[in-house]
Amino acid sequence: xxxxxxxxxxxxxxxxxxxxxxxxxxxxxxxxxxxxxxxxxxxxxxxxxxxxxxxxxxxxxxxxxxxxxxxxxxxxxxxxxxxxxxxxxxxxxxxxxx
Numbered sequence: 001x002x003x004x005x006x007x008x009x010x011x012x013x014x015x016x017x018x019x020x021x022x023x024x025x026x027x028x029x030x031x032x033x034x035x036x037x038x039x040x041x042x043x044x045x046x047x048x049x050x051x052x053x054x055x056x057x058x059x060x061x062x063x064x065x066x067x068x069x070x071x072x073x074x075x076x077x078x079x080x081x082x083x084x085x086x087x088x089x090x091x092x093x094x095x096x097x098x
Contacts, residue, residue, distance in 0.1 A: 002069035003056035009048045012041075016072060019056060024076035037065060 003019040014026045032041045041047050041061070051060050060066045 001057065002073050004052050004059065004069045004072070005056060007050050007052050007059055009050055011044075012047065014050065014059070014072075016059075016076065018069070018073065022073075024073055026072055026076040040065070 004016050005019055006017045008015040010025075012028050012032065014028065016024045016026060018024065028041055028047070031038050040063075046061065049061055052058075053060055053066075056069065058066050058068045059072065
């Protein structure tokens with residue numbers, strides 16, 4: 001089970017620190033784009049009101065908005081150690097030099 005020890009809002013991103021010391025940057029722009037309940041995260045004041053739950057198992061915002069630590073770790077990418085980065089590898093087509 002993942003446990004978050006801190007969350008730092010950075011312009012529609014959260015820099016999360018987990019109990020094992022790994023720091024993960026989570027981009028919330030795709031979540032915000034889904035709209036509905038997530039649209040309120042567009043507001044910088046609301047986004048900055050993020051709280052780590054007392055047990056570290058989730059992040060919460062005022063109201064009923066909550067994300068579990070396991071999902072957040074999967075959404076993010078390691079920012080402190082590039083060798084552990086969780087960034088999908090995307091290959092691009094080769095260009096010909098003709």
